[in-house]
Amino acid sequence: MTAANSGHLVTAALLVIGDEILSGRTKDKNIGYIAEYLTALGIDLKEVRVVGDEESEIVTALNALRARHTYVFTTGGIGPTHDDITAECVAKAFGVAIDHDPRAVKILSERLAQTGGEMNEARMRMTRIPAGADLVHNKVSAAPGFWLGNVIVMAGVPTIMQAMLDEVAPRLKTGVRMLSETVRADCREGDIGTPLGEIAKAHPEVAIGSYPFFDEKRGPNTNVVLRARDQAKLTAAKTAVEEMVKRVRAAL
Amino acid sequence: MTAANSGHLVTAALLVIGDEILSGRTKDKNIGYIAEYLTALGIDLKEVRVVGDEESEIVTALNALRARHTYVFTTGGIGPTHDDITAECVAKAFGVAIDHDPRAVKILSERLAQTGGEMNEARMRMTRIPAGADLVHNKVSAAPGFWLGNVIVMAGVPTIMQAMLDEVAPRLKTGVRMLSETVRADCREGDIGTPLGEIAKAHPEVAIGSYPFFDEKRGPNTNVVLRARDQAKLTAAKTAVEEMVKRVRAAL
Numbered sequence: 001m002t003a004a005n006s007g008h009l010v011t012a013a014l015l016v017i018g019d020e021i022l023s024g025r026t027k028d029k030n031i032g033y034i035a036e037y038l039t040a041l042g043i044d045l046k047e048v049r050v051v052g053d054e055e056s057e058i059v060t061a062l063n064a065l066r067a068r069h070t071y072v073f074t075t076g077g078i079g080p081t082h083d084d085i086t087a088e089c090v091a092k093a094f095g096v097a098i099d100h101d102p103r104a105v106k107i108l109s110e111r112l113a114q115t116g117g118e119m120n121e122a123r124m125r126m127t128r129i130p131a132g133a134d135l136v137h138n139k140v141s142a143a144p145g146f147w148l149g150n151v152i153v154m155a156g157v158p159t160i161m162q163a164m165l166d167e168v169a170p171r172l173k174t175g176v177r178m179l180s181e182t183v184r185a186d187c188r189e190g191d192i193g194t195p196l197g198e199i200a201k202a203h204p205e206v207a208i209g210s211y212p213f214f215d216e217k218r219g220p221n222t223n224v225v226l227r228a229r230d231q232a233k234l235t236a237a238k239t240a241v242e243e244m245v246k247r248v249r250a251a252l
Numbered sequence: 253m254t255a256a257n258s259g260h261l262v263t264a265a266l267l268v269i270g271d272e273i274l275s276g277r278t279k280d281k282n283i284g285y286i287a288e289y290l291t292a293l294g295i296d297l298k299e300v301r302v303v304g305d306e307e308s309e310i311v312t313a314l315n316a317l318r319a320r321h322t323y324v325f326t327t328g329g330i331g332p333t334h335d336d337i338t339a340e341c342v343a344k345a346f347g348v349a350i351d352h353d354p355r356a357v358k359i360l361s362e363r364l365a366q367t368g369g370e371m372n373e374a375r376m377r378m379t380r381i382p383a384g385a386d387l388v389h390n391k392v393s394a395a396p397g398f399w400l401g402n403v404i405v406m407a408g409v410p411t412i413m414q415a416m417l418d419e420v421a422p423r424l425k426t427g428v429r430m431l432s433e434t435v436r437a438d439c440r441e442g443d444i445g446t447p448l449g450e451i452a453k454a455h456p457e458v459a460i461g462s463y464p465f466f467d468e469k470r471g472p473n474t475n476v477v478l479r480a481r482d483q484a485k486l487t488a489a490k491t492a493v494e495e496m497v498k499r500v501r502a503a504l
Contacts, residue, residue, distance in 0.1 A: 021283075033276075037276070045275070047274075047304075049300065050283070050299065051299055052298065080445035190375040196333055196334065209335050210331065210335060212331060225272070
């Protein structure tokens with residue numbers, strides 16, 4: 001797909017942290033959710049990485065990604081156990097101190113008073129927040145995420161991550177929203193590939209992707225997806241694709 | 253999780269290629285499948301990256317990953333349209349030529365003769381294979397993937413990717429298989445975090461992860477997952493975790 005042009009690009013990367021994703025034990029549900037969510041906000045998700053619970057891997061990925069994008073979102077590794085090392089890694093990546101944060105201690109203590117759990121060393125781990133970070137509130141289970149520089153640290157459990165994303169969304173810079181149209185080609189991808197490439201070249205500000213799928217009725221079929229931030233340019237490209245697929249189908 | 257030790261480590265990275273994953277339009281199903289598949293073979297998936305259909309992104313990721321791992325698997329970008337640029341990017345990363353491969357042309361021509369499609373410029377794109385690569389056969393839709401150096405290039409469509417993985421699996425070097433045990437703690441993650449950390453420290457060759465989940469009956473609950481390549485070490489750590497959770501539950 002050729003890149004669409006915009007003067008208002010806001011980009012993001014996602015860093016998924018957790019051995020359980022790499023072993024296949026847990027199937028990630030956050031990548032697709034966050035991708036769709038950011039796209040709807042006009043933020044371009046440009047890159048995703050999944051790494052295990054290893055400090056050097058996490059710190060290296062954080063530093064690579066935060067230098068390149070408006071925002072870096074992370075999921076996972078902020079629970080109470082020894083394998084939850086995300087907060088430490090973020091502090092290390094930024095070169096700042098990390099300690100128990102009084103705001104986080106207060107939030108967690110209040111929740112524990114309600115639910116009857118006791119504060120202990122493990123739970124205190126969840127109050128360790130890098131110096132200078134804002135808290136990201138967690139309506140589901142209280143233990144907060146945080147936002148430091150351009151890095152937004154969220155839980156790995158999907159319901160908690162989603163609540164945290166709703167919490168930060170109103171404060172995110174957003175770009176011009178990407179508009180999208182889909183043309184169902186009713187022919188095979190290989191039948192339209194050549195003329196579709198010509199249309200893509202003639203419409204450089206529209207990102208055109210081609211996605212084969214299996215249609216119960218017709219057999220192999222293709223969706224052409226067009227994306228642009230300018231409605232007129234999008235419509236022009238869509239019309240060109242619609243006329244092209246008509247011609248191709250007539251010739252088959 | 254602390255890394256488990258083995259003299260027989262075979263590692264892999266996965267590079268998922270496609271704008272449609274980053275926009276959220278298509279929800280990736282390959283990461284979890286490949287993670288589980290490689291784990292069962294004794295191959296450690298160490299890193300996953302998702303990048304868009306942009307040459308510089310793909311080439312950079314390929315070169316970073318292939319230098320670090322026994323194998324790099326890629327999914328996506330080998331179809332017949334202008335946005336399918338994976339084969340070109342692999343050739344570029346390796347600094348080798350790319351051209352229509354007579355073996356691939358033969359396979360595709362035979363399939364088209366059966367299905368009644370015609371060979372054209374777009375379909376010929378799918379026969380472009382970097383010099384020196386072996387083909388990876390595709391029982392589903394014929395157009396092959398390929399294997400060059402330590403990089404294995406597969407389709408993005410899950411059914412086709414899965415067939416290709418079955419095709420290459422018998423030829424992969426595999427490590428000692430990771431063994432795994434799960435202990436259901438029947439208490440909250442924060443209740444066991446401190447003693448679990450001590451067990452993890454005392455059993456450095458067993459990777460211990462802690463995964464909270466919501467139990468309809470009990471409310472917040474935790475699975476402790478232990479992984480090791482040595483059965484005796486795994487059993488010793490599992491026993492330690494079982495005794496610990498009994499003690500913690502008795503004290504609650």
